[in-house]
Amino acid sequence: MAKNASVLRQLLGEVETRIVDLYEAFTGGTAKTAFDRAGSLFEGWTAEGLIKRVAGWAKAVENVDVDTLKGLKLVLDGLIETYKDAARRRSKGEYEVDEFGLDEGFLDLARPLFVFLYRKWWRVTTVGIENVPKEGGALLVANHSGVLPWDGAMVATAMWADAPQPRVVRTLHLDWFTQLPYVATLMLRTGQVLACPENAERLLKGGHLAAVFPEGVKGVGKLLKDRYKLARFGRGGFVKVALRSHAPIIPVSIVGAEEIYPNLMRVDWLGKPIGAPYMPITPTWPWFGLLGLVPLPTKWTIEFGKPIDTSKFRERDAENFLVVQRLTNQVRDEIQATITKHVLRRESVFW
Amino acid sequence: MRVLLTGAQHFLGRLVATRLRKRSDVTLILTVGPDKGARGGRTRHERMKLSDPKVADLVRKEDIDTILHLDLGPEAKRTESAFEHTVMGSMTLLAAAAEAGARKVVLRSTAAVYGARYANPTYLDEGRRIRLGGKSAYLRDLSDVEKHAADFARAFPEVVLTILRFAPVVGPASTDPLMRYLNLESPPVIGGFDPLVQLLHEEDAADAVVHAIGTDVRGAVNVAPEGVTPLLRVLRFLGRPYLPVPPVLTGVSERLLPHMRAMPFDASFLRYPCCGDNGRMKRELGFLPKRSTSQALQELRDG
Numbered sequence A: 001m002a003k004n005a006s007v008l009r010q011l012l013g014e015v016e017t018r019i020v021d022l023y024e025a026f027t028g029g030t031a032k033t034a035f036d037r038a039g040s041l042f043e044g045w046t047a048e049g050l051i052k053r054v055a056g057w058a059k060a061v062e063n064v065d066v067d068t069l070k071g072l073k074l075v076l077d078g079l080i081e082t083y084k085d086a087a088r089r090r091s092k093g094e095y096e097v098d099e100f101g102l103d104e105g106f107l108d109l110a111r112p113l114f115v116f117l118y119r120k121w122w123r124v125t126t127v128g129i130e131n132v133p134k135e136g137g138a139l140l141v142a143n144h145s146g147v148l149p150w151d152g153a154m155v156a157t158a159m160w161a162d163a164p165q166p167r168v169v170r171t172l173h174l175d176w177f178t179q180l181p182y183v184a185t186l187m188l189r190t191g192q193v194l195a196c197p198e199n200a201e202r203l204l205k206g207g208h209l210a211a212v213f214p215e216g217v218k219g220v221g222k223l224l225k226d227r228y229k230l231a232r233f234g235r236g237g238f239v240k241v242a243l244r245s246h247a248p249i250i251p252v253s254i255v256g257a258e259e260i261y262p263n264l265m266r267v268d269w270l271g272k273p274i275g276a277p278y279m280p281i282t283p284t285w286p287w288f289g290l291l292g293l294v295p296l297p298t299k300w301t302i303e304f305g306k307p308i309d310t311s312k313f314r315e316r317d318a319e320n321f322l323v324v325q326r327l328t329n330q331v332r333d334e335i336q337a338t339i340t341k342h343v344l345r346r347e348s349v350f351w
Numbered sequence B: 001m002r003v004l005l006t007g008a009q010h011f012l013g014r015l016v017a018t019r020l021r022k023r024s025d026v027t028l029i030l031t032v033g034p035d036k037g038a039r040g041g042r043t044r045h046e047r048m049k050l051s052d053p054k055v056a057d058l059v060r061k062e063d064i065d066t067i068l069h070l071d072l073g074p075e076a077k078r079t080e081s082a083f084e085h086t087v088m089g090s091m092t093l094l095a096a097a098a099e100a101g102a103r104k105v106v107l108r109s110t111a112a113v114y115g116a117r118y119a120n121p122t123y124l125d126e127g128r129r130i131r132l133g134g135k136s137a138y139l140r141d142l143s144d145v146e147k148h149a150a151d152f153a154r155a156f157p158e159v160v161l162t163i164l165r166f167a168p169v170v171g172p173a174s175t176d177p178l179m180r181y182l183n184l185e186s187p188p189v190i191g192g193f194d195p196l197v198q199l200l201h202e203e204d205a206a207d208a209v210v211h212a213i214g215t216d217v218r219g220a221v222n223v224a225p226e227g228v229t230p231l232l233r234v235l236r237f238l239g240r241p242y243l244p245v246p247p248v249l250t251g252v253s254e255r256l257l258p259h260m261r262a263m264p265f266d267a268s269f270l271r272y273p274c275c276g277d278n279g280r281m282k283r284e285l286g287f288l289p290k291r292s293t294s295q296a297l298q299e300l301r302d303g
Helices: A002-027 A034-041 A047-063 A066-091 A104-121 A150-161 A175-179 A183-189 A197-205 A237-245 A268-274 A289-293 A315-319 A321-345 B011-021 B054-061 B080-100 B137-155 B177-182 B202-213 B231-237 B250-260 B279-285 B293-302
Strands: A125-127 A138-142 A169-173 A209-212 A249-255 A301-304 B002-006 B028-033 B043-047 B066-069 B104-110 B160-166 B188-190 B219-223 B243-245
Touching: A066 A104, A104 A150, A138 A150, A138 A197, A138 A237, A138 A321, A150 A169, A150 A209, A150 A249, A150 A301, A169 A197, A175 A183, A197 A209, A197 A237, A237 A249, A237 A315, A237 A321, A249 A321, A301 A321, A315 A321, B002 B011, B011 B028, B011 B202, B028 B054, B054 B080, B066 B080, B066 B202, B080 B104, B080 B137, B104 B137, B104 B202, B137 B160, B137 B219, B160 B202, B188 B231, B202 B219, B202 B279, B219 B279, B231 B293
Parallel strands: A125 A301, A138 A209, A138 A249, A169 A209, B002 B028, B002 B066, B028 B043, B066 B104, B104 B160, B160 B219, B188 B243
Antiparallel strands: A249 A301
């Protein structure tokens, strides 16, 4: 409990610095804290000061180059036009999806949001991304956490934003998500696929880059006190699929995602009526409603490990439980070791 | 080749009959059904209930070697006589084939027998267990036919039984459940859901039947085109003003849907995918539809 309390204190402190950051971003100031700055705002509240201030703004606008403004307008118009055009084509059904329902055009439109989260919100540091093969089927295996599967989205964003050769990651997700209206459609459009052996094998044999989170619900619904302790890796189904399709396994360790929603307690019976596999209680959820869905801006590290070659195995080995179990443990131990390394090395959850 | 054909009054049977008439090796096309039928040339019609045991005498007397059972009965109004037509009729025809020595039977079925379920893989292969269930009585009857056909194939290996599980068939003449749904003035959809569907063009479906006659593939084969498309894209592409039904209160909205008339089988098909894996069709049947899902859709709109 004491451990949790210290993390909570850290969280509150971080929320404060975030507010300062946000304020500074908007005002362009360099004040140490938002509260000092707020005080200085009122200093000029005399008529003279106000006139000076307004004059200052006017001058600032005047000083802006006309061409810069025109350029800005052009960029904005272009952006709006792109989105409008996409919406128009979509409303006429003039788009294609791939064999698993990925709509590349839609993904392009959604990417800026994910890149924002990747670069600005969680400031993800990615290590070893060159370990991911540039082509052909490969299986990313990662630890799972964070109540909502943002970790999957960030692995996919890393492969798009930071990889020497961008690739689309097909994340394999829980069957619960296919039952959720809108979420199901969103996942389908962005190229995510229901986790089952048939889909995984088809993806890998088709030369796709797939990602799995073998901890499943046990991982994503993990309590804060259990963070960075890996749960059981299912029954090793991911190894079987990799062996059958001779795809290399790449262990992926994600640090930072385990604190985005500090899950203090699970009241799973509350989730039953809506078919949710778990129902967390966090400092903000469900108390603040949808606002409780805003994840904390922790600092993330994603490390892609060296590929584990599966081509030397025979296809029959997939049915050998011992072979599967040894490989499963190898992957799990490597991820656990990498996570521990990064957790010990970092000074704070937030930077 | 002497062929017995059921469902000649429906779109698929008509398209298949047209193809058979062009072939010189077909010496007799005998259409059987409870309704009146066209005759002329090598085509003859026998007005008879499919569940009538006299079908066996007909097969023997006319020296039929190939039976194409394409008549699955009407989807709407599952009355007792409709059940008799679909289930008892299919069982009678299969038994007649074994008793009277027909060598080859092609049975039409649909990929919908797998059922649209939330945990379905994107592509379902023929090995998937068929469960009797669901809300649609028609679908239950079709699954019943499949179960019986599987038992029949085990007991009578001397008859080469090919079961074609068709993806939704579309085209100007098609009366498939999905096509009837697409032809509604404002087809209902369930808000927040957009299942992937396959669209098989009716000409390709007929080609598949004719192709299957010449092969010795036993058991079920998914007949599905390349590619999938979200259902909403189909509706938008065809310019249909669809009617979203709120996804909340799922039980209620699904119970309301039948009152807004047809949908493909039942509401689960508006929610979850049910696409066939066409690997066996390409490998063993050696057949590939000329049009992909997208091309079928394009042709459907542009004619």
